[in-house]
Amino acid sequence: MDRTLADVWPALLNGLFTTVTVSSSALLLGGPLAVLLAAASRGGRLPRTVAGLYVSFWRGTPILVQLLVVFYMLPFLGLELEPPVAATLALALNTAAFQSEIYRAGLLAVLRGEIEAAKMLGLTAAQTFLRIEVPQAVHKMLPALVGEMQALVKNSSLVSVIAVMDVTRRAQQVAASTFRPLEAYASALLLYVGIGAVLAGIGLLVERRLTQGARQR
Template sequence: MDIVLIALPFLLKAALITIFLAVVSMAIGLVIGLITALARVSKNKLFYNMATFYVSLIRGTPVLVQIYLVYFGLPQIGITLGAMTSGIIALSINTGAYLSESFRAAILSVDKGQTEAAHSIGMTNWQSMRRIIIPQSVRTAIPTVGNTYIGLLKETSLVSVITVTELLYQTTLIIAKTFQPLTLYAAAAVIYWLICTGFNVLLTWLERRSSRHLNV
């Protein structure tokens, strides 16, 4: 416990970086996911094919490979990015592909009669999508989006391979000085668990709030 107490301030500081990585990547991923989902339900073949290829490519390759491609691969074509930026880009692109499928399923779950009703009162396709379909889809997608975020929180540990000082990388640095892997990795695992548990509480609250809104 003495070692844990000494290391705790450093681990908590690194945990904040982990949360920052997850929050920023999730925010960007939400935008990418929604745009991709709209392209996937679009009648425009170009948008549909581009979005389908993107989702297939990202979901069919490991996150670690994607991180390596951004951090080590882009400099070969003249694009050099910092470790933090590379990690955020890779995680955002990966998250966006998975979220797009959640949003697409949620959009398709909305009854077509609502779109027809919107058209009958003079709304365009974009207006009906923005005012009617998307708001309902977002509420429907909350559970799967929450699960994706929890997965993203844990996947941030992968950016330790490009020396981003998040929780796992900081733990490894401390272990290199103390030679106490069991104790410190266990402490890191508990911190990850507490973060995920805290978010689960928030997610449950959001689900109840959105359900109460729908019942009204």
């Protein structure tokens, strides 16, 4: 029996849930590692070297190959993970490299004069970091972070190659069952556009709130 697209939209929405879950989990898991990498890049020679090698590796190799290596290497090491978990891990390791560069650039954009002024006022290094550097850095790096979130969602479409039932994988199944590849992939495209628009809207809202808060201070 021929199935219409209306019949398979629940499958696409189920794939959307998987895409959002994998992407958001990777973003949250990669965040702390990114902070550590950004901090290491401001440390001594050894931490800078380690952070630089990590960032160069994960930014300089294809994410598709990274996904395949993580997926097939873990069982070889005796660690069996479900495809969604392995995909989340690979994406987290990848986005950590990109996020760390965003954090590093945001902190470097803070004027040294303001940091020196904070020290002259008697603020400790921790107080200066939390009260002076972080608020300004967040405002400066927010657009880049939103862009990285959108890129992470787009890159998550590659997890379909390791049998993760995301939007792309569901669209492939829909195309095969309905013999309507154009409509199936166009529907998937609209879902990705929708996610990107939501992320952009959230980023714009947060940026406005931060700007209003800075003006009130």
